[in-house]
Amino acid sequence: MPQLNKLRTALPGGPGDTIAAPPSTRLRTALTVFFALDGFLFAGWVVRIPAIKQQTGASASTLGLALLGVSAGAVITMMLTGRLCRRFGSHPVTVVCGVLLSLSIALPARTQSALALGLVLLVFGGAYGAMNVAMNSAAVDLVAALRRPVMPSFHAAFSLGGMIGAGLGGLVAGGLSPSAHLLCLTAVGLLVTALAGPVLLRHPSGTPLRSSAGHGPAASSPLTGRTRRLVLLFGVIALCTAYGEGALADWGALHLEQDLDAHPGVAAAGYSLFALAMTAGRLSGTALLERLGQTRTLVVGGGTAAAGMLLGSLAPNAWLALAGFAVTGLGLANIFPVAVGRAGELAGPGGVAAASTLGYGGMLLGPPAIGFLTDWFSLPTALTTVAVLALAAAALGYGARHASGSGTAARGVL
Numbered sequence: 001m002p003q004l005n006k007l008r009t010a011l012p013g014g015p016g017d018t019i020a021a022p023p024s025t026r027l028r029t030a031l032t033v034f035f036a037l038d039g040f041l042f043a044g045w046v047v048r049i050p051a052i053k054q055q056t057g058a059s060a061s062t063l064g065l066a067l068l069g070v071s072a073g074a075v076i077t078m079m080l081t082g083r084l085c086r087r088f089g090s091h092p093v094t095v096v097c098g099v100l101l102s103l104s105i106a107l108p109a110r111t112q113s114a115l116a117l118g119l120v121l122l123v124f125g126g127a128y129g130a131m132n133v134a135m136n137s138a139a140v141d142l143v144a145a146l147r148r149p150v151m152p153s154f155h156a157a158f159s160l161g162g163m164i165g166a167g168l169g170g171l172v173a174g175g176l177s178p179s180a181h182l183l184c185l186t187a188v189g190l191l192v193t194a195l196a197g198p199v200l201l202r203h204p205s206g207t208p209l210r211s212s213a214g215h216g217p218a219a220s221s222p223l224t225g226r227t228r229r230l231v232l233l234f235g236v237i238a239l240c241t242a243y244g245e246g247a248l249a250d251w252g253a254l255h256l257e258q259d260l261d262a263h264p265g266v267a268a269a270g271y272s273l274f275a276l277a278m279t280a281g282r283l284s285g286t287a288l289l290e291r292l293g294q295t296r297t298l299v300v301g302g303g304t305a306a307a308g309m310l311l312g313s314l315a316p317n318a319w320l321a322l323a324g325f326a327v328t329g330l331g332l333a334n335i336f337p338v339a340v341g342r343a344g345e346l347a348g349p350g351g352v353a354a355a356s357t358l359g360y361g362g363m364l365l366g367p368p369a370i371g372f373l374t375d376w377f378s379l380p381t382a383l384t385t386v387a388v389l390a391l392a393a394a395a396l397g398y399g400a401r402h403a404s405g406s407g408t409a410a411r412g413v414l
Contacts, residue, residue: 028142028150030199032157034094034135037192039161041105042128044185047169048109051178058114066114069121071364074129075357076122081133082353090137090349091200095193097131102189109179129360137352138200140344149294151341152285152334159279163272231343231351233400237298238339238359240393241332244305244386246366248274252325255313255379262318270325277326281333294338295401302394305331306387313383328386335393342400 053063084093104127107120139154172181249271257267289297305328312324336359343355366386373382 024203026199027203028146030196031094031135031138031142032154033192033196034098034131034200035139035154035157036161036164037098037189037196038101038128038131038135039158039163040165041101041185041189043162043165044169045105045108045124045182047166047173048178048181051173052108052111052117055109055178056111056114056117058117062114063117066118066121069118070125070128071360073122073125073127074132074360077126077130078133078353078357078360081130082137082349082351084130085134085137085349085352089204090134090141091204093134094131094138095197095200097127097134098193098197099190100127101131102186102193103127105189106179106182106186109177109182129356132360133349133353133356136340136356137344137349140341140348140352143341144345148286149289149341150286151337152282152289155337156279156282156285159275159282163275163279227347227351230400231347231354232358233396234339234343234346234351235355235358237393237396237400238336238343238355239362239365240302240389240396241305241335241339242359242362243366243369243389244309244328244332245278246363247370247383247386248325248328250367251370251374251379251383252312255383256318256321259378259380260315260318260321262321266318266322270322273322274325274329277329278333281330282337285334285337288334289338294342295397297334298338298397299394301331301333301335302390302392302397303331304328305335305390306394307331309387309390310384313380313387328390331390335397338397339393 049063049067056063056066058066081093081097101124104120104124107124108117111117111120135154139151143149143151169181176184252270252274253267256262256270257264262270285297292300308324308327308329308331310324312321312328315321315324340352340355340359343351345351347354369385370379370382373385
């Protein structure tokens, strides 16, 4: 298959240079570190948004417009990054993006107006989006080379990094200015990239490699015809998952406090519990995929998330709602990694870019959609759309059970 062919690295000195060298543990560790760094840096920025708002004098509406810069920058660079990964390899692009993300995170604290903030967030969002595509493309390569479904472990590292970044950010927020805090994040990011980057650069997976027959470079499947439709399908599955993440991040606490009269501390714990459950689900994702396969994991995950969100949105008290949030996190945990991984198997970095862009769109769509539906109906009713889309992801995952990029299903994925 194309995705396996392009991953065969030549064993030095081997006859014909056609024998695949097993990827090292150090390579997997280094890539895991980049996923954790991505989540750590982004969460560190998020916890300083209130201080940056005060610094720039932005109103709620102008801050919202400025924050769109992150989304716009990410969407702009995601598809471009797929092409860069095909040309230069996903590992070098990941390292470069790690440097750019680390440098750009210091920029928001240097702004004094909402307009300037929006412009620098375009840069930050571009680096963030590009890094997500590059490291997911590298992860797809490594998953295929290992012949084990370890993609959820990388996304678990992202979640853990985010939890650590948010926790440390909250601890230092009272003692460090935004400028000092974000500069510290720059230093941490550059140091981590300097330590982990050389490992990726020494393993040029994703650059033009020999095919399994040793006849020259193997190209990724082009996004045309049936392959394009399948990639878009997995992108929609990712969108359904990210919609729920975005909705719970922005509206979960409000639902607990406003609709269920929860104490503010309990309400604030709602998303933390959801994120913790999602992290736990991803840490166990490899074992789950090996036991159930990808299709069953998608179906069971979507059904579990739907049941959890129905409980979370319609429960008569906060404690049942919290339990529902936790079940939702467990259900959604592995759907996004599987969807992006399948898109990468089908079409290489271009597939990862397309599915990631759609998935990121779901995270953008969720909060405003919930807001409009709340105005029309109620917040509990609006949150049930998370359950509806989780069921849609399960149905689409089942419908794609025979999907393959070249007419041959990948082994061990159904």
